Structures are given as C-alpha cells and as structure tokens.
Amino acid sequence: MCTGACSKFVAYGLYPLAAISIICNIILFFPDFETKYTSEDGPETPRITEQVKYMGGLVGGGIMVLVPAIHIHLTSAGKCCANRCGMFLSIGFAGLGVLGAIYSLAAAALGLSNGPLCLWNDPQQGPVWGTPFANTTGAYLQDKKMWDWCVEPKGVVEFNLGLFTTLLLTSILQLILCTVQMVNGLFGCLCGTCGDKEADAERRGCG
16 A cells, blocks of 8 residues: 555545544533533533533534645545655644543543532531542543433433543544554655656656
8 A cells, every 4th residue: 555545544444433523522511411511511600511621522522623635535536645745744743633532532531530510418417419420530431320420411421431432542543544654654654655756757758
C-alpha cells in the first residue's frame, strides 16, 4: 500500500469518527432528551454534567480531528498536497489530531469516573443536585443498584454511560489512526508519495 492510499484509509476512518464525537457531545447537553436542563443550567443551578461542558467530543474529537482529516485526505487526492511537502505537513496535522483525541479521551474517562450530575437524596442535605458517584472510584459502573440514586433526569446514568463510552472508544480509534498517519507521513516525506512516482514516470516518458 502506497502512502497516498494509506492516507485515504486514515481520512475515511476519521470522518465518521469525528462526526460521532460531535453528535455525542451535543446529545449529552440534553439528558433524557429534554431541553429544560440545558436552559436551567447555571453557576448556582447546575443541571449538566461538568465533563460535558469540557467539549471533549465537539472540540477535541470533533474539530481537532476533522481539520487534520481534510488535509490527510488531500495528500491522497493527487493534487496540491500529494507530495513530500504535503506528507510532511500531514505529520503536524496528525499530531493535532492526536492531541484532540487525547483531550476527548480524558474528558470521557473523567465523565465515566465521576458519573453524571443529577438530583439525588443526600443523607445530610436531602434532595440536591450533585454528582453522587464522584467519590465511589467508579464502583457505580459495576453496581446497577446504585443507579437508582439519581432521581432526575430519568435514566441519566445509562444516558451518560452510553454516550461517554462511545466517546471513549471513538477517541481511542482516532488516536490510533492519527498515529498511523504520523508514521505514514514520515515515510511519504522521506521516500516520496505515489503522486511523486507517477510524476517522475511521466517525465521519463516525455524524455
């Protein structure tokens, strides 16, 4: 497989992953698929899980991966970027994608570890909005009985668990693909691309 074909494979993989990250992050702002929690959210009336506001999926796994994906795709298109210089630049763009994937991964992992923000019955304060699983070191992930601690939004534990897990897996795949492109870009920079070889062949043919 030439470096251009590898770039196309990486880009085609990053496009849907970036889209999934963006969609998941947006949906997380609407627990129980209700808009009222977003509209009620504020410094003194928190209603949205803090890690959702980090925008890990939207900024990290979304924009910071989508931009490199576009450039990486161009290195396989046989046009402006399908050359040694384009492949060299793709290393930097892929590095940006790695940073974005790591940010998304960290936000998702923290979201899973702390659990969702919800209305629950605190033994000392009574009904209060907070993160009841924050000090359980992730024990709630294995004990479904603890999920009943959250009274509102309905099903928020399953909601956050599904979407943050999706973000976690998506960011891992993005990290792998961007790392592959960094290696591929290095080979393309040092050894040339398919476009370079075709251009050389045409020049020899004209001679």
